[in-house]
Amino acid sequence: MGITRRMLFLLGLLASALHPAPTALAGGHGGWKAGLAKVVITPERPMWMAGYGNRTAPSEGTLHDIWAKALALEDAEETRGLLITLDLCGIDRDFSMGVRREIAHRHEISLDRIVLACSHTHTSPVVGSNLITMYPLDDEQRKRVESYTELLGETIVGLAGEAIEDLSEVHLSWGRGEAGFAVNRRENVQDRAEELREAMALKGPVDHDVPVLVLRAGDEVRGVVFGYACHCTTLSINHFSGDYAGFAMMELEREYPEATALFVAGCGADQNPLPRRSVELAEKYGKKLAGAVKRTVKGHLRPILGGLQSAYGETDLAFAPVPDRSHWEREAESETFAVANRARAFLGRLDRGETLPGSYPYPVQVWRLGGLTWIFLGGEVVVDYALRIKRNLGPDTFVSAYCNDVMAYIPSLRVLEEGGYEGETAMIYYGQPGPWAEDVEERVIAEVNRLVRKVGGGPGS
Ligand SMILES: [Zn+2]
Numbered sequence: 001m002g003i004t005r006r007m008l009f010l011l012g013l014l015a016s017a018l019h020p021a022p023t024a025l026a027g028g029h030g031g032w033k034a035g036l037a038k039v040v041i042t043p044e045r046p047m048w049m050a051g052y053g054n055r056t057a058p059s060e061g062t063l064h065d066i067w068a069k070a071l072a073l074e075d076a077e078e079t080r081g082l083l084i085t086l087d088l089c090g091i092d093r094d095f096s097m098g099v100r101r102e103i104a105h106r107h108e109i110s111l112d113r114i115v116l117a118c119s120h121t122h123t124s125p126v127v128g129s130n131l132i133t134m135y136p137l138d139d140e141q142r143k144r145v146e147s148y149t150e151l152l153g154e155t156i157v158g159l160a161g162e163a164i165e166d167l168s169e170v171h172l173s174w175g176r177g178e179a180g181f182a183v184n185r186r187e188n189v190q191d192r193a194e195e196l197r198e199a200m201a202l203k204g205p206v207d208h209d210v211p212v213l214v215l216r217a218g219d220e221v222r223g224v225v226f227g228y229a230c231h232c233t234t235l236s237i238n239h240f241s242g243d244y245a246g247f248a249m250m251e252l253e254r255e256y257p258e259a260t261a262l263f264v265a266g267c268g269a270d271q272n273p274l275p276r277r278s279v280e281l282a283e284k285y286g287k288k289l290a291g292a293v294k295r296t297v298k299g300h301l302r303p304i305l306g307g308l309q310s311a312y313g314e315t316d317l318a319f320a321p322v323p324d325r326s327h328w329e330r331e332a333e334s335e336t337f338a339v340a341n342r343a344r345a346f347l348g349r350l351d352r353g354e355t356l357p358g359s360y361p362y363p364v365q366v367w368r369l370g371g372l373t374w375i376f377l378g379g380e381v382v383v384d385y386a387l388r389i390k391r392n393l394g395p396d397t398f399v400s401a402y403c404n405d406v407m408a409y410i411p412s413l414r415v416l417e418e419g420g421y422e423g424e425t426a427m428i429y430y431g432q433p434g435p436w437a438e439d440v441e442e443r444v445i446a447e448v449n450r451l452v453r454k455v456g457g458g459p460g461s
Pocket of ligand 1: 269
């Protein structure tokens with residue numbers, strides 16, 4: 001008996017029933033499942049606070065709790081991803097790799113599908129060795145950082161498991177709002193920001209997009225993930241808080257009582273919320289950001305259909321030529337604490353016969369959720385990167401920074417050549433041996449491009 005055209009048609013039907021297109025599943029929800037979990041990570045004891053080098057005492061209390069939050073996603077093919085957001089200034093590579101590997105091992109999720117994202121709030125505790133060069137810690141404070149870091153790692157691993165257990169069907173959609181409080185801090189005098197804004201005279205590149213990922217079960221919002229490219233530095237007080245991002249998440253969780261709100265920082269390394277330095281302003285910016293998210297949730301959202309593709313890579317970012325021993329011997333005598341501290345650490349390494357590193361393994365991660373390309377960059381990334389990436393990849397692009405490892409600022413070539421804090425001197429506080437080499441921007445972009453193509457995206461896709 002020969003195979004007839006009709007038999008081929010029936011075989012085709014059978015095959016499509018066995019391998020349904022994800023978009024055709026269960027009433028058009030795209031086959032997505034999501035699970036959410038959150039836990040307070042506010043230290044129980046006074047601790048040294050992160051982000052500023054001029055604090056002279058540990059924390060004195062809590063303005064509002066800081067959180068770790070987890071979103072587990074599972075597509076129709078049962079491919080899982082885990083995004084964990086942390087109301088923290090930064091985390092180092094060893095901590096991040098340890099936690100991600102443990103989650104990968106326990107939950108059988110590959111590293112490219114696990115992201116740790118920091119909000120960069122400057123009213124959070126010091127974690128691990130992040131920015132450790134600039135803090136005048138005594139032995140007791142050092143021990144507190146160590147024990148907090150250890151407990152935090154265990155807490156995050158447990159939280160990942162809770163989010164996975166919570167997996168249930170959701171509609172996934174995506175949209176973009178706008179909020180205008182981020183000001184380019186390199187181009188505008190901080191104290192004149194209000195006056196400059198009034199006069200329409202603010203200068204410099206900004207990224208005012210508010211990317212929003214919405215998870216709905218029926219009509220109910222179960223989760224919102226949102227981003228903004230601006231330093232979490234409204235506050236410099238000695239009380240723990242999530243700064244404006246913390247206020248925004250609180251506002252959104254009030255608005256959607258069944259939801260968990262997760263903030264992911266964008267490429268805001270050269271952006272500050274201006275004016276700043278009061279709790280009222282932090283709350284005001286939080287409400288503005290939450291307002292942009294709410295309008296987006298109510299407005300035009302595009303459904304995310306299709307599955308999760310992911311890729312992770314590390315590209316070696318070269319430092320400018322590292323000075324020799326005599327340079328560090330001179331710097332060890334500096335009256336500036338961080339300069340001398342870094343030099344002493346390097347001299348110790350040279351004494352032990354080690355060489356100072358000539359490059360750093362910089363992490364880039366890309367998720368493709370249906371037609372949305374989501375890029376997670378390590379470090380404090382200046383706004384030029386987000387603008388360049390979105391200009392080339394188009395509007396369905398979500399660019400996040402401070403992810404997986406906050407090892408340094410990542411200046412564009414423009415900012416590197418201009419020098420200043422983000423291009424040069426911040427490297428002291430991060431304990432790195434000098435500024436990046438001139439190809440830093442091209443190396444980062446090349447890695448982004450390589451990974452975006454790997455997950456099926458790319459310019460014009
Ligand atoms: Zn910063």
